[in-house]
Amino acid sequence: MPTLKILGTGSSTPTLNRSPSAISVVFPHKQILVDCGENTQIQMLKYGVKASKLDMILISHLHPDHYLGIFSLINSMNSNQRTKTLELFAPADLLDLLRLNLKVSQTELNYYIDFKALPDENEEIFYEDDWITIENMQMQHRIKPCNGFLIQEKQNRRNIYEQKLPPNTPPQTYIDLKNGLDVKDEQGNILYEFEKYTYLSKKVKIALCADTRYLPHLAEKIKDADILYHETTFEDALAEKAEKTFHSTTKQAGMLAKNGQVKKLVISHFSSRYSNHLDFLLEETKTIFENSFLAIEGEEICL
Numbered sequence: 001m002p003t004l005k006i007l008g009t010g011s012s013t014p015t016l017n018r019s020p021s022a023i024s025v026v027f028p029h030k031q032i033l034v035d036c037g038e039n040t041q042i043q044m045l046k047y048g049v050k051a052s053k054l055d056m057i058l059i060s061h062l063h064p065d066h067y068l069g070i071f072s073l074i075n076s077m078n079s080n081q082r083t084k085t086l087e088l089f090a091p092a093d094l095l096d097l098l099r100l101n102l103k104v105s106q107t108e109l110n111y112y113i114d115f116k117a118l119p120d121e122n123e124e125i126f127y128e129d130d131w132i133t134i135e136n137m138q139m140q141h142r143i144k145p146c147n148g149f150l151i152q153e154k155q156n157r158r159n160i161y162e163q164k165l166p167p168n169t170p171p172q173t174y175i176d177l178k179n180g181l182d183v184k185d186e187q188g189n190i191l192y193e194f195e196k197y198t199y200l201s202k203k204v205k206i207a208l209c210a211d212t213r214y215l216p217h218l219a220e221k222i223k224d225a226d227i228l229y230h231e232t233t234f235e236d237a238l239a240e241k242a243e244k245t246f247h248s249t250t251k252q253a254g255m256l257a258k259n260g261q262v263k264k265l266v267i268s269h270f271s272s273r274y275s276n277h278l279d280f281l282l283e284e285t286k287t288i289f290e291n292s293f294l295a296i297e298g299e300e301i302c303l
């Protein structure tokens with residue numbers, strides 16, 4: 001089952017309380033980092049997200065609070081002898097910045113970065129493997145392009161009833177059962193029937209909405225998502241400011257969650273004007289959508 005680890009919940013103006021945007025999305029077969037604001041690699045260290053295991057980075061847009069940390073992260077992975085290819089999906093201009101950064105620092109990477117530009121206008125499934133698809137959603141922000149991401153599992157995973165298996169069960173037994181195979185002894189007698197020791201998990205749908213003004217039409221796309229992770233830069237009273245600066249408010253995030261009938265809403269990307277007292281933002285959101293939560297750095301969300 002996928003898990004999310006929240007790494008950064010701040011917005012562009014720095015605060016001592018929050019790090020800029022970043023969230024880790026971990027599937028059994030793939031570890032993804034979505035946005036990489038300044039300080040992200042420190043947050044990863046702090047909260048146990050291993051850079052060596054990272055397979056893919058998605059960057060929503062090129063405001064510094066969403067990508068500045070990528071230079072130091074890429075460099076650290078190189079220093080740590082990474083050889084595994086890193087998949088990177090981002091606005092096209094990031095490639096120029098990366099190249100310049102590597103050039104001026106006279107760095108030659110030990111590993112390959114498989115860079116792919118995200119669509120400027122379209123919405124499409126830009127990544128697919130056996131287990132998941134990832135689709136971009138066009139946000140409306142001060143900068144173009146700005147993308148949200150819809151990550152969906154394609155098939156149910158087979159999970160094990162751990163408590164049914166004795167301690168010291170060999171790892172291969174787990175692997176076979178997860179692959180839907182009965183486990184037999186040397187004489188061919190069935191020891192563990194996979195049907196009895198496993199169950200199929202649900203297919204998870206994750207919607208991540210980066211900086212954007214309120215876009216009611218997104219409700220259709222994010223429909224029934226297990227989680228909507230949405231920026232909520234401002235309180236409801238600052239709706240006009242939100243509109244002008246292409247951001248969203250508490251109640252707008254709540255409206256989208258409600259209309260999309262998602263299971264859970266997590267709000268993040270809080271303005272620096274709010275110090276540690278974010279509870280009123282949550283209360284406002286809850287007046288529209290009850291199952292709402294504040295994003296808290298270091299917190300893990302199991303889906």
Ligand SMILES: [Zn+2]
Nearest residue numbers: 011012065211
């Ligand atoms: Zn931002």
Ligand SMILES: [Zn+2]
Nearest residue numbers: 061063141211
């Ligand atoms: Zn932005």
